[in-house]
Amino acid sequence: QVTLKQSGPVLVRPTETLTLTCTVSGFSLRDPKMAVSWVRQPPGKALEWLALIFSNDEVSYSPSLKTRLTISEDISKSQVVLTMTNVDPVDTATYYCAQLPSGDYFNSWGQGTVVAVSA
Amino acid sequence: EIVLTQSPATLSLSPGERATLSCRASENIFTYLGWYQQKPGQAPRLLIYDASNRATDTPDRFSGSGSGTDFTLTISSLEPEDFAVYYCQQRKNWPPITFGQGTRLEIK
16 A cells, blocks of 8 residues: 655744655655655645656756755655755645656645745 | 646536536647546545546546547536545646646535
8 A cells, every 4th residue: 555654844934944754655766667746735726746756866846946946765764855945935835745656647645744934 | 838727617516417627738738637636634636547547446427538638527426525626637748747726616
């Protein structure tokens, strides 16, 4: 059974760096066809794709956020980490990690982390 | 960037009725389109992939159709648990992976 378990802060101050962790089980981050991605959803708004990573360290970012995002993985811990620098209140959202087989569709999702950016 | 436009924004129907949701792409995406259902407080759930293929555990009252730029998600007879928000997503050209803005299906 595929599971993705998220961890991270619920409150971040403006200009700080947000770090979110996704711990996966039921599949291997070594699988070359398997990507893990991050998606966010501001309150009451639509889904927004942020970044993805494949096991060969191929990464891809949303062009609009590319300069602020870093996605990485620790295969030994089965973890994928997303960092977002210089956060702003507009970054307030629920952040999800998701399994993305072959970079196609989001097959399984984490439980979501509600992040508020506020002074 | 491929833009996906969903219509209507809100659809009000009664249980037992047929629902038709639309997703239009800004360019040809062949059949590289998925549909997701999201209920309040939950993560999205993949319903349909590659325009017309049901994902695991998707009931057969859900069907997808279309190709090119115009796509439809049809729910043949609404059950109470189907009232939710639905999103389409394209995988033809990325980055970025893009979603539509969603259609809210509410009980009339």
